[in-house]
Amino acid sequence: xxxxxxxxxxxxIGKKLKKNLIKDYDLICPIRKNGFDITKKNTMKKYxxxxxxxxxxxxxxxxxxxxxxxxxxxxxxxNIIEMSKKIKKKLxxxxxxxxxxxxxxxxxxxxxxxxxxxxxxxxxxYKIEKKYFKHSKNFLVLRFCNIYGNSSKTGIIKLILDAIKxxxxxxxxxxxxxxxxxxxxxxxxxxxxxIKKNIKNKVLNIGNENINFKDLARFLSQITxxxxxxxxxxxxxxxxxTQKINNRLIKNLMxxxxxxxxxxxxxxxxxxx
Numbered sequence: 001x002x003x004x005x006x007x008x009x010x011x012x013i014g015k016k017l018k019k020n021l022i023k024d025y026d027l028i029c030p031i032r033k034n035g036f037d038i039t040k041k042n043t044m045k046k047y048x049x050x051x052x053x054x055x056x057x058x059x060x061x062x063x064x065x066x067x068x069x070x071x072x073x074x075x076x077x078x079n080i081i082e083m084s085k086k087i088k089k090k091l092x093x094x095x096x097x098x099x100x101x102x103x104x105x106x107x108x109x110x111x112x113x114x115x116x117x118x119x120x121x122x123x124x125x126y127k128i129e130k131k132y133f134k135h136s137k138n139f140l141v142l143r144f145c146n147i148y149g150n151s152s153k154t155g156i157i158k159l160i161l162d163a164i165k166x167x168x169x170x171x172x173x174x175x176x177x178x179x180x181x182x183x184x185x186x187x188x189x190x191x192x193x194x195i196k197k198n199i200k201n202k203v204l205n206i207g208n209e210n211i212n213f214k215d216l217a218r219f220l221s222q223i224t225x226x227x228x229x230x231x232x233x234x235x236x237x238x239x240x241x242t243q244k245i246n247n248r249l250i251k252n253l254m255x256x257x258x259x260x261x262x263x264x265x266x267x268x269x270x271x272x273x
Contacts, residue, residue, distance in 0.1 A: 001026050003051055004195070007038055007076075008058030012152055013187060017056070020188050021195075028052070038076035041083070048080065050087050054195060055080055056094045060125075070124050077128045081135050090138045092200055094191070099145045099180060099205060099245050101126045104238055106178075108210075110246035111143075111203045118241070129203070138200050142191070145207030145245055148262070149184035157181070157262070160220065161269055164228055173235040175214040180207035180245035183260035193254055202249075208259040210244040223267055 002025050008014045009029035021027055030036035030047050037043045038059055048055065057080060060073035077095060084091045102109040103116030117123040132139045148157035156179075163170035190206055193199075220228040251259070 002053040004054045005047055005052045006056050014058045016188050020192055039071050041079055044079050048083050054092045058096050073124045092138050093136050094140045095132050097125045097129050097141050097143045098122055099143045104241050108244040108246050141203045142206045145180035145182050147184050170230045171233050172213050173233050173240045174237045175232045177240040177242040178212045178244050180210050181262050182208040186259050204250050205245050205247050207245045207247045
């Protein structure tokens with residue numbers, strides 16, 4: 001049985017991934033409240049050793065102070081890379097990045113598109129991507145798009161559902177913005193599949209649908225019979241990080257998997273609950 005070091009197992013994605021993987025793998029899930037710190041090599045040495053087959057790093061999301069976020073993303077991943085090189089066996093290193101590395105772009109972006117990270121978060125994420133490309137012989141870089149789904153506490157889909165439930169006005173930054181969305185269950189199944197099939201040395205966009213906010217607002221008004229009240233703040237679209245992401249590569253790998261439609265999800269959440 002493969003042994004997986006799962007870092008970030010207490011987060012939104014981590015909790016669901018842990019529940020999925022524990023059926024087929026021996027999981028090691030260190031947590032901060034027990035003294036784990038990915039930025040400290042002495043701590044990492046307790047967990048990252050020649051008994052590990054796969055490392056999944058979900059840490060380093062945007063809900064930290066800027067300095068802490070950078071420390072977690074940059075130094076934490078450098079520790080993983082440097083320590084894995086000292087281990088004789090080939091570990092599969094799975095690094096979670098973001099589609100935001102492509103920056104603001106109206107054209108559809110695939111894995112070979114030029115990156116243009118704008119803010120500190122995605123700039124740091126891309127710096128570490130390059131470290132994995134250079135120093136690891138067995139890696140997966142997963143560029144996550146906008147993840148939504150049950151139990152999510154953040155994100156625009158959660159905010160929209162909350163606004164509908166509380167009968168409050170929802171304000172879009174710019175209705176011409178587009179973003180790519182994927183349900184969290186599809187993310188979990190994707191990661192599980194990649195491990196099972198031993199896919200490696202790839203950069204993959206992990207997303208499903210490109211959704212334009214104007215179309216989304218129209219759909220929500222329709223299924224709520226105009227109970228969804230919204231406003232367009234009309235902020236400069238260059239500041240809203242509009243994106244269209246090509247997900248053909250991951251969907252070709254997972255030919256038999258049917259991804260959740262965001263409209264089906266919203267209809268179920270609004271009408272059937």
